[in-house]
Amino acid sequence: MLWLDALLAVTLLITAVLALASPSLFRAVVLFIVFGLLMALVWVRLEAPDIALAEAAIGAGLTGVLLLDTLGYLHGQRDVADEEEGAG
Amino acid sequence: MNPRTVCAAVMCGMLVGLLGLAITMRPEAVITLPERVAAELSRSGVSHPVTAVLLNFRSLDTLLEIGVLLLAVVVAYALRETQADPADRMGLDNRLLHAVIAWLFPLMLLVAGYLLWAGATRPGGAFQAGALLAAAGVLLRLAGIRPSDFAHTLGARAVLVFGLAVFLAVGLGAMAVGGHFLEYPPAWASPFIFGVELALMLSIGFALFSLFELAPPHPVSNKGARERSET
Amino acid sequence: MSNALLFAWTGAALCGLGLFGFIVHKHLMRRLLAFNIMGSGCFLMLVGLAQDGRGPDPIPQALVLTGIVVAVASTALALVIFRRWFRLSGKVRLPEDA
Numbered sequence: 255m256l257w258l259d260a261l262l263a264v265t266l267l268i269t270a271v272l273a274l275a276s277p278s279l280f281r282a283v284v285l286f287i288v289f290g291l292l293m294a295l296v297w298v299r300l301e302a303p304d305i306a307l308a309e310a311a312i313g314a315g316l317t318g319v320l321l322l323d324t325l326g327y328l329h330g331q332r333d334v335a336d337e338e339e340g341a342g
Numbered sequence: 343m344n345p346r347t348v349c350a351a352v353m354c355g356m357l358v359g360l361l362g363l364a365i366t367m368r369p370e371a372v373i374t375l376p377e378r379v380a381a382e383l384s385r386s387g388v389s390h391p392v393t394a395v396l397l398n399f400r401s402l403d404t405l406l407e408i409g410v411l412l413l414a415v416v417v418a419y420a421l422r423e424t425q426a427d428p429a430d431r432m433g434l435d436n437r438l439l440h441a442v443i444a445w446l447f448p449l450m451l452l453v454a455g456y457l458l459w460a461g462a463t464r465p466g467g468a469f470q471a472g473a474l475l476a477a478a479g480v481l482l483r484l485a486g487i488r489p490s491d492f493a494h495t496l497g498a499r500a501v502l503v504f505g506l507a508v509f510l511a512v513g514l515g516a517m518a519v520g521g522h523f524l525e526y527p528p529a530w531a532s533p534f535i536f537g538v539e540l541a542l543m544l545s546i547g548f549a550l551f552s553l554f555e556l557a558p559p560h561p562v563s564n565k566g567a568r569e570r571s572e573t
Numbered sequence: 574m575s576n577a578l579l580f581a582w583t584g585a586a587l588c589g590l591g592l593f594g595f596i597v598h599k600h601l602m603r604r605l606l607a608f609n610i611m612g613s614g615c616f617l618m619l620v621g622l623a624q625d626g627r628g629p630d631p632i633p634q635a636l637v638l639t640g641i642v643v644a645v646a647s648t649a650l651a652l653v654i655f656r657r658w659f660r661l662s663g664k665v666r667l668p669e670d671a
Contacts, residue, residue: 259576263583270587270610274594279602286606293613296583299576300620301629303465304392305637307457311473312645316550317609319480320645323557324602324652328659350596358589365581365622375623375632391631392638400635407639414646418653469638546642553649557656 259299266292283321290314387531388462396467397535401524405513408506408542415502415549418556434484443485450478458543462535468542475547480554502552505545509538577624584617599670601655605648612644 269292273285290313297306379391379399386394396404454474461467482488512534513524521527526534591611595604616637623633659665 256574256576256579259579263579266583267586267590270590274590274598274603274607274610279600282603282606286609289610289613293617296580296617297620300580300624302620302634302637304467304470305616305620305634305641307465307470308473308638308641311470311477312550313613313641315477316473316480316554317645317648319554320557320649320652321602321605323554324656327557327656328665331659331663347597350593354589354593354596357592358585361585361588361618362582365578365585365618368622371627374627376627376630379631392634395631395635396638400632403636403639407642410643411646414650414653417650421653421657469642550645553646553653557653 262292262296262299266296280325283318283325286321287314287318290318385528385531387526387528387535390461390463390465390467392465393461393467393535397538398526398531401509401513401538404542405506405509405524408509408545411546411549412502412506415552415556418553422556434486436485439481439485443481447478447482450474450481454478454543454547458539461539462532468539469546471543472546473550475543476550476554479547479551483551483555498548498552501544501548503545505542508541512538575625577621577626579621581618581621581625584614584619584621587611587614587617590614599666601658601665601667605651605655609644609648612640616640 266289269285269289273282273289276282276285290309293313294306294310297303297309376391379395382399383389383391383394386398388394388398454471457466457474458468458471459466461471512526516525516527516534517523519527588611591607591609591614594607595611598604598607619633619640620630620637623630655665664671
């Protein structure tokens with residue numbers, strides 16, 4: 255089944271490249287979450303189910319939530335700054 | 343293509359090459375750790391090797407890891423917004439979320455408890471269960487249900503410290519009985535490990551949830567309100 | 574060749590990729606993403622090297638489990654500080670990178 259693992263590894267690398275090179279920050283964060291889920295699959299193939307559980311929950315899930323929350327904060331602050339500039 | 347990018351690319355390529363070389367040309371292993379773990383597994387109190395390593399053989403690493411997590415939460419507490427939080431801004435008006443969470447939240451608590459219990463004999467353990475608890479808390483928070491001001495009370499800090507405190511108490515207790523720090527007496531290893539895992543699960547779950555909760559809310563903005571109502 | 578060695582090479586590639594992204598990007602959140610990718614690459618190398626030819630090895634797995642929790646703690650810490658920086662200065666880059 256080495257071809258399956260090779261395919262998984264190539265997909266992982268492509269996702270990482272896309273996440274780092276994406277012009278939109280939102281797409282980069284979403285691709286990072288996808289990267290985390292693919293890493294969970296890799297851990298299963300490496301016979302490490304504990305790490306797969308932790309990576310899916312913490313690495314992809316919680317880190318993704320924190321990053322998306324920060325993105326929303328950035329956009330929210332920008333809206334406030336634009337409004338205050340427009341009004342003042 | 344400015345020279346800085348090209349230089350960085352070349353250097354990173356060389357790094358990858360060196361790492362690949364190191365991976366391919368490594369010497370034969372002299373010490374085989376899996377056999378040493380398997381030899382001592384029966385005396386460790388659990389039968390899953392990863393849990394035994396995490397909570398018995400290398401329990402010092404786990405203790406320090408909890409300390410690092412608490413450190414991050416302390417800084418998050420220190421840097422939180424000092425003004426009073428406005429009316430809850432994170433509630434999504436998503437009816438699917440509200441409908442699903444009534445079923446999903448108790449199920450997540452149950453699965454977290456199962457993962458904690460199953461960690462002794464099969465993949466599972468305190469970290470996975472704690473992450474699941476944190477995820478359940480995040481879902482509740484996204485649905486608009488909020489433990490009102492709990493983050494500012496003494497109870498919140500008690501739950502955060504509980505895991506580290508129990509771990510330290512067990513370690514020092516083992517020293518008081520006559521061994522080294524964190525050297526469990528073999529007869530007591532199993533209940534000690536379970537007690538420490540329970541405290542760790544609660545502490546890790548609440549710490550990870552606090553890292554999400556203590557982030558300041560979105561500032562007051564009419565545009566934001568309009569966007570939010572459109573989700 | 575076992576799949577552990579293949580994933581160890583993938584981990585090396587991810588390390589280099591993450592480092593390149595960290596050097597080249599100036600936006601602080603993109604640097605955080607690159608840093609996390611580099612961390613995942615290091616974890617892959619740890620487990621892949623140990624399990625090549627032998628079966629599952631519990632000690633590197635425990636190390637990586639610890640590493641994942643420490644990585645999320647440091648990411649959360651970085652995000653908290655970044656939010657404060659953005660709130661105080663309105664910028665997403667450090668002054669020397671603007």
